[in-house]
Amino acid sequence: MNKYKRLMVLSFFLAFLFINVRSVNAFSKMNRIYGNNRYDTSVSVSEKNFTASDNVVIASGQSYADSLCAAPLAKKLNAPIILVQKNLNEKAKNEILRLKAKNAYIIGGNGVVSTSVETELKAKGLNISRISGVDRFGTSIEVAKKLNSFNKAFVVLGTNFPDAISVAPVASKDGTPIILTKKDSVPTIVKNYLKGKSITKSYVIGGPQVIKAEGINGISNVERIYGSDRYETNFKIVEKFSQSTLNSIYFASGKDFPDALVASAIAGKQGLPIVLVGDSVNLNMKQFLKGKLGATAGINVLGGEKVLSTALVNSIFTDNSKNDNGSKGNSENMDKASKKIKVCIDAAHGGNDKLSPIGSKGTKEEVVNLSLALKVGRILSDKGLEVFYTRTQDIYLSDSERVSKAKSEGCQLFISIRCNSYTSSSANGIETYYLQGNSSSEKLAKNIHEKIASGVDLKDRGYKPDAIHHILKDVNCPSALIFFGFITNPEDEAKISSSYFQETAAYAIAGGIINYVNSNSNNDDSKVTPTPNPNPSETVVCIDPGHGGYDPGAIGPSGVREKDITLKVALKVGQKLADKGVKVVYTRTSDTVSWPSDVSQDLRKRVDIASNAGSDYYISIHCNSATAAAYGIETYYCNINNSGGKSALLAKNVQDELKKIANYNRGVKTANWYVNKYAKCPSILTEIGFISNAKEEKFLQSSDGQEKIAELIANGILKTMGK
Incomplete structure (x- = not known):
């Protein structure tokens, strides 16, 4: 080996060593x-x-x-x-x-x-x-x-x-x-x-x-x-x-x-x-x-x-704003939606749907569809869009039921997520369909498909017009059917069932949807629902009594249920605000709730009620629970959704009032509770005492205690409103 070759090999070795030392020492x-x-x-x-x-x-x-x-x-x-x-x-x-x-x-x-x-x-x-x-x-x-x-x-x-x-x-x-x-x-x-x-x-x-x-x-x-x-x-x-x-x-x-x-x-x-x-x-x-x-x-x-x-x-601390294939790999590199519209994400099949295919390795299409749909919805929500799912669990819905749900919710875009299948296992790749002759649907499908095709390692079968799937026509809004791989192809099946692929595909789909929304921010391709509050100058406060219906919440040592206390306090808070001329909406006014016995749908419905009413503030009322010795009052807001500091201010004002009666002031804290994270307005969750503590349970159950708590919460809200 001559000296030039030796120098080249040595240079390569040193470069390789340097790269690997940096990788190993990403953490000290x-x-x-x-x-x-x-x-x-x-x-x-x-x-x-x-x-x-x-x-x-x-x-x-x-x-x-x-x-x-x-x-x-x-x-x-x-x-x-x-x-x-x-x-x-x-x-x-x-x-x-x-x-x-x-x-x-x-x-x-x-x-x-x-x-x-x-x-x-x-x-x-x-x-x-x-x-x-x-x-x-x-x-x-x-x-x-x-x-x-x-x-x-x-x-x-x-x-x-x-x-x-x-x-x-x-x-x-x-x-x-x-x-x-x-x-x-x-x-x-x-x-x-x-x-x-x-x-x-x-x-x-x-x-x-x-x-x-x-x-x-x-x-x-x-x-x-x-x-x-x-x-x-x-x-x-x-x-x-x-x-x-x-x-x-x-x-x-x-x-x-x-x-x-x-x-x-x-x-x-x-x-x-x-x-x-x-x-x-x-x-x-x-x-x-x-x-x-x-x-x-x-x-x-x-x-x-x-x-x-x-x-x-x-890779946790590696800048992976782009994956190896060039697709955007995280939400930080994705633009926020320039206008707030409601998107329906439809996970196809489910339940006892006999048309739902199963791959050679046992992968069920209905499961993959739902997993990807929930990931797409999560990203869109984080980017400012309102998301509605036709299903969030393994249930059967006909196409007409899916269309009906999307229409009744006032959805302005409809995205159906599916896997493809064929009699031959050699068929493979991704394709996206739009309603033939509908330019808005074509534009939506184009934006989504181009993102997916460049973002995932599957054969690109293109985006195509369709006149067969009546679901595209019946939803009466821009719509697209995404077939992200053939579940009957072993290689496609292995990819689409992996968590990594689904995350990558979800960001690609969400990115395409947001690109479409932003490119149409000055147009009206979709049906925009009217503003729910007919008087925009009127302040609307949503009061959310925690738990309810199927969910009793925590239960105190004497059998008192959290859901009963939160409802009584919430109604009193609302009445005090109404007496001051504030418009009040409630997520529930009794123990009969408008959502199914499912936590994810429960929480989503509460946020939707507030959003549909055009709420300016969202207050969720709960009782705390831990050991019998724990006590005190605390109030939470979400840093991710701080509404320019307004959530923190609301939390401070309410906690400042409540600490006047607290056995222990546990202060203002941050947490990513679902209702605070996804509310479209300044929001807090206040824990008004420990129901697991016998002394505090007694106070929470008493009419006098509920009256005092309600008055202080209302005072904190009014102070935030400048009243």
Whole structure:
């Protein structure tokens, strides 16, 4: 090799080294915890976090069924979780000896963790406690019995692992049990056990597609937490339960359970979340973490490079305004809508629709359609458009019912999201249809399709006129049908079922819609609904009594329901405002509500009521709930939707009034509650006291207490209005 070639090779090597050093050091403190396999990784987690321990928790690394509920117990015992196969491997044996462990708690019956493991542990002088039930559901109850007293529970699907490992650090931190249930029924052993408990909050992890209403029947004080997939659900959990700032965090693969499971108790002890990562980092999670983590944050990566690459973890702080294919990859680089119109997002098929095709790998079109539709809607809402969905769960609707819904809601654009199918598996690609002869629909389809075609890695079949699909004609507004891949093509199926593809496609579709809206801001291609408030100079205040109907909210020690208190206070607030000449609208005026028994539709309907009334202010009234000792009053607003500081001012003025009667002034705080985030006006959520505190419950229930609270809230609102 001559010297010039050597110099070229050396230059290339140095450039490569420089690039990789920069990548690895995107965080100043990245710590990878891993072994040759899942069993060795569990030992590595133990070595990293324990110098010694009297206790060890033994769980199966082959089956998650019984292992899912182990984390809160491990945290209580201050014990590592060691994964085993049929026998203890040498590393596990040596680690247990190093810890000087005296007690081993085996999770699951003999069919889960064999008697040979128990025999080996006994031979090493350990006391054995086997915790098991007749099945995985029974085991979750037996583990719960070993915890200290609790008044909350996390309820998760027992036949899959992602939601359980997402919530395990939170459950561990608070000593809250993880209770397993079935998709469409509550196991008898679970139902009987919970009957004897005073549960003030049951966090159900997963939407109605994951756990149906029948799967939580009889479980009290339910609050669902879920997203469109396991990674979005993980984001929702991290967002809800994380500390205001994070100096460290854990990352684990969301494709399997072991690595996240063995670290969950440690993460809970440290008050840290575990972020699940698939083929990419959830975009909402990325934005959230950017505001929580700094360059000095400690990053703990669970598993080896093949399980979770350094480049993927570093991508959180990488400027990915463009994906490799040149498409816009996040909402920060997307213009806001220049005018506010209502867009109908239609997830095709659903329920018992026999025309909904299924891919060769079992991918259901109706599920993919809904997942993508919800992602598109979320982005459009963030960019200032009002979104209506024909469905948000797995239900069947005919085309005429979809059209009727869109019309009755006054939608000005209609986007139907679908997958294609064909008798031949070779057919592939994306295509978009518009109503033949309708220039507005053609322009809409063109904007959307050009974004998708340049943004996703699928064959471009073009945008085309259509005279067959009557749904395009019947909606009477600009409309488009998007077929984003052939579910009957194995390669297309693999792509469209991935979270990464769906996020990319969602941003492309949303970008095309916004481009269309902005290019028509001076035209009237769509039917704009009239302003709901006939007197624009009149101030409208929307009062939202929290919970109601199917949802009782929190329940106090004497049985008082939050929904009853919030309604009484809300009506009093409204009357006091009306007496001052303010126009008042309510999201509900009784315990009969205008929305179905579904949390997402419930919250969306409340915001829609306020928006349709042209509200200038939105006040949501709630009671707080925690331990019996917690007390005080606090008021929240959303930083993302601060309306030029008006939400913060409203929160301050209301809290300044309420603190006059507060046992403890808990102050003004920020949070991304749905109603505050998506209200189209300055908005707050006020927690008027702890219903879980017997003294405050009594005050909240009393007519005198409700009168005083209502008067102070009204005073704060009037002060904000300058009255």
